[in-house]
Amino acid sequence: MRTEKGFRFTLQFPDTTAYQRQIGEFLERLGYKKSRFIVMALSEYLAEHPEKMESGGNLLPGVGGFSRDDMKDIIREVLAERGMMIQLSGETQAAGPSEASIDTMLDSMKFFG
Helix, strand or coil: CEECCEECCCCCCCCCCHHHHHHHHHHHHHHHHHHHHHHHHHHHHHHHCHHHHHCCCCCCCCHHHCCHHHHHHHHHHHHHHCCCCCCECCECCCCCCCHHHHHHHHHCCHHHC
8 A cells, every 4th residue: 555655565474384484484583674675575576577567466476486397396306305206208217206296286285376
């Protein structure tokens, strides 16, 4: 909302994940400097993603700006680090989650609609 002194907004989000709690605690520690930090972070994000300014406020952000494909790559890396391989490009490797099971997991995440 626009005021005489600038803009005023209320920010609220759930703390259902460790990531959300960590962000909330970080913002809380910023005290009265929250606004400055949020404006700075959004400025950097929008400088890298100018198309978001044209979207009419219709944003579907990913976690930390990651796309669905980025998340798949991260999941593959974590599984590989733990000795669990998945089927890639028709190559069958050690038993583990399939590409379909990763898709199902991502589909169930609210961040990816």
